[in-house]
Amino acid sequence: MSLTLTRTDLIRSANFIAGQWQPGPAGALLPVTNPATGAVITHVPDSGAAEARAALDAAHAAFPSWRQVPAKQRAAIIKRWNDLVVAHTEDLGRLISMEQGKPLAEGKGEVAYAASYIEWFGEEATRMNGEIIPAPVPGRRMFALKEPVGVVAAITPWNFPAAMIARKIAPALAAGCTVVCKPAEDTPLTSLALVLLAHEAGVPAGVLNIVTASRQKTPEVADVWLDDGRVRKITFTGSTPVGKHLAQRSAATLKKLSLELGGNAPFIVFDDADVDAAVDGFMAAKFRNGGQTCVSPNRVFVHASVYDAFATKLAARVSALKVGPASDPASQIGPMINDRAVEKIERHINDAVAKGAKVLAGGKRLTELGPNYYAPTVLAGANAEMACACEETFGPVAPLTVFNDEAEVIAAANDTPFGLAAYFYSQNVRRIWRVAGLLETGIVGINEGALAAEAAPFGGVKESGYGREGSTHGLDDYLHTKYLCQGQLD
Numbered sequence: 001m002s003l004t005l006t007r008t009d010l011i012r013s014a015n016f017i018a019g020q021w022q023p024g025p026a027g028a029l030l031p032v033t034n035p036a037t038g039a040v041i042t043h044v045p046d047s048g049a050a051e052a053r054a055a056l057d058a059a060h061a062a063f064p065s066w067r068q069v070p071a072k073q074r075a076a077i078i079k080r081w082n083d084l085v086v087a088h089t090e091d092l093g094r095l096i097s098m099e100q101g102k103p104l105a106e107g108k109g110e111v112a113y114a115a116s117y118i119e120w121f122g123e124e125a126t127r128m129n130g131e132i133i134p135a136p137v138p139g140r141r142m143f144a145l146k147e148p149v150g151v152v153a154a155i156t157p158w159n160f161p162a163a164m165i166a167r168k169i170a171p172a173l174a175a176g177c178t179v180v181c182k183p184a185e186d187t188p189l190t191s192l193a194l195v196l197l198a199h200e201a202g203v204p205a206g207v208l209n210i211v212t213a214s215r216q217k218t219p220e221v222a223d224v225w226l227d228d229g230r231v232r233k234i235t236f237t238g239s240t241p242v243g244k245h246l247a248q249r250s251a252a253t254l255k256k257l258s259l260e261l262g263g264n265a266p267f268i269v270f271d272d273a274d275v276d277a278a279v280d281g282f283m284a285a286k287f288r289n290g291g292q293t294c295v296s297p298n299r300v301f302v303h304a305s306v307y308d309a310f311a312t313k314l315a316a317r318v319s320a321l322k323v324g325p326a327s328d329p330a331s332q333i334g335p336m337i338n339d340r341a342v343e344k345i346e347r348h349i350n351d352a353v354a355k356g357a358k359v360l361a362g363g364k365r366l367t368e369l370g371p372n373y374y375a376p377t378v379l380a381g382a383n384a385e386m387a388c389a390c391e392e393t394f395g396p397v398a399p400l401t402v403f404n405d406e407a408e409v410i411a412a413a414n415d416t417p418f419g420l421a422a423y424f425y426s427q428n429v430r431r432i433w434r435v436a437g438l439l440e441t442g443i444v445g446i447n448e449g450a451l452a453a454e455a456a457p458f459g460g461v462k463e464s465g466y467g468r469e470g471s472t473h474g475l476d477d478y479l480h481t482k483y484l485c486q487g488q489l490d
Contacts, residue, residue: 003098003327005091012192013042015051015212018058019205024051030214032189035101035335035372036325044188044212052180052224055209059151059178060230062206067148067176071126078122078173081201085115085166085194092162092193097326099187100161101334101372102289104326113452114166114194117470120454124475125174139490146479148176149256150232153225155218155246156191157237158184158337159292165191167454167469168235168258169198169208175478177233181210182221186337188212222246229253233478236260237294240418240463258467258477260294260459262392263420265441266413267297270406271305273425274447279313281449282398285423287321287376290333291396292341295421295443295451299382299389300400301409307402314398315360315378323366323373335372336395345374345395348388352399357381362396384412392418406431414440420460423449442468 005011014021024045031040045051066074085092093108102110133142154168161183172179183191195210213221225231226249233256234246240262247257267285269278286297302310324331336342342365349363362377374395382389382399389399403409413422423445426432436444442460445451452458457468467477 003094003104005094007088007091010088010091010095010193010196011042011189012196013044015045015047015055016192016195016199016208016210017051017055018209019199022051022054024048024212030185030188030212032099032186034098035337036327036370038371041098041189044192046217047211047213048217048220049224051211052182052221055180055211056151056225056228056230058206058209059180062204063151063178066178066204066207069176071128071176074174074176075122075125077202078118078125078170081198081203082115082118082122084197084201085111085118088197092190095193096162096187096190097334099189100158101337102326103331103334104329106289107326110160110162113160114162116454117163117167118170120470121170121174121475124171124472127472128175128475128479139488141486141489143484145482145484147482149478149480150177151230152177152179152233152235152478153222153231154179154181155222155234155236155238156181156183158186159289159294161187161190162194164237165194167474171469171475171478172235173203173207175475177478178207179209180225180231181208182213182218183210185212185214185218223249226250226255227252231255233257235467235477240465243465256477256480258459258469259465260467260469261420261463261465262418263294263296263460263464264299264390264392264416264418265295265297265421265423266439267300268409268413268422268424268435269300269302269306269310270424270426270428270431271303272427272431273303273306274427275306275309275313277447278310278425279317281423281425281445281447282314283317283449285445285449285451286398287318287333287396290336292337292394296394297398297423298392299413300398301403301412302400304402304404307400311360311378311380311400314400318361318376318378318398321376323375324369333376333396335370336374338372341395342372342374345393345397348386348391348393348397349377349379351387352379352382355383355386357386357399384415406435410435410438414438417463418460419462420464421445421451
């Protein structure tokens with residue numbers, strides 16, 4: 001199956017600044033490769049401070065007029081953007097699969113997921129209602145209004161190049177903010193294509209700007225936005241160390257922050273769980289995008305009474321997964337994003353085996369398929385001393401740990417600095433509400449492995465960050481509240 005695009009001009013090789021496609025520094029190019037083969041798809045600019053500043057200048061200049069566009073008109077533009085994204089699902093899905101590696105069905109599924117956020121926030125643009133506050137004295141009227149925060153800097157990850165940019169940019173535009181964006185170096189093409197479609201939908205020049213940069217040049221780009229007081233909000237999805245840097249660096253100008261950071265999600269199977277349903281839910285939660293998701297279960301706790309049944313069924317399901325490139329319609333697991341990802345997976349598995357874990361499925365590179373493939377893996381006998389329990393693997397590895405007591409497993413699940421997502425399976429209604437209340441995460445899946453939805457607030461606690469994406473709460477993160485008090489009305 002070919003991944004060639006019908007509309008080839010969706011593949012862009014330039015920055016988009018002030019409504020124009022612009023080259024980066026002379027001779028500074030960043031190759032974008034297909035992780036399934038290592039082949040170069042195209043080159044994009046390896047931008048620096050000058051391009052970051054030009055994008056910010058454009059966004060700052062466009063803000064006064066964009067914020068004055070009536071909400072209904074902003075909504076119409078965003079909805080046209082949604083229509084164009086949906087109309088180009090096939091091409092955008094292929095582009096995601098080309099640069100990110102996920103199977104084509106998942107690539108097209110991500111386009112639908114991204115569009116759901118664009119559509120949602122297009123509709124929410126007209127619902128930014130304020131308040132009339134009862135006055136404490138006669139002759140006074142008190143109001144609370146919602147206003148856009150200003151210029152937003154969005155820094156997006158590589159694992160969901162369409163969805164992550166959509167759920168940052170769509171609420172920003174809906175709120176009346178303007179945007180500067182820096183996509184991940186591994187997957188800039190999908191982001192550039194979405195910006196092209198947004199421009200075609202009628203987003204005015206300067207309202208949405210995007211610059212590309214390598215991992216080495218990204219700090220140069222980001223620091224321009226972090227240090228400039230004209231940027232009033234940073235929205236970032238990525239690692240906790242980078243999120244901490246962004247928070248520290250932006251403190252001097254007290255920017256508003258939305259940080260969706262690292263995770264170490266527990267998945268708990270209690271003794272009263274429906275084991276088959278738990279296996280189904282785990283497969284959905286763990287192996288989407290080859291385990292390269294921030295809410296992917298990283299630690300699997302299974303009660304001793306159902307441990308053998310769960311492990312046996314899971315190992316059989318994982319062993320049957322078809323690994324291959326997106327060009328193969330049968331593929332269920334694609335390549336990892338790059339060699340660093342594969343090396344981390346291999347390090348975690350080797351460490352676990354050295355400390356007593358047993359490989360029930362997978363456990364090896366699949367070099368015959370290409371440079372970045374690793375077999376989906378199930379490990380039995382995992383414990384808290386292993387690297388896979390302490391670090392986010394971000395790959396198709398399921399380490400199983402046995403437990404006997406509810407209090408014990410809750411303590412183990414919470415014994416991490418992270419708190420993004422958690423999952424558990426139980427048919428006891430009292431336990432369901434008790435455990436859901438005790439888990440220290442921003443998201444909890446109860447007898448469910450697929451969590452995300454555009455109408456739901458997505459985000460974590462502890463060192464998994466703060467702020468929410470999606471839902472009305474996600475729109476509020478791009479607004480501030482202005483209080484008006486009018487007197488002498490009597």
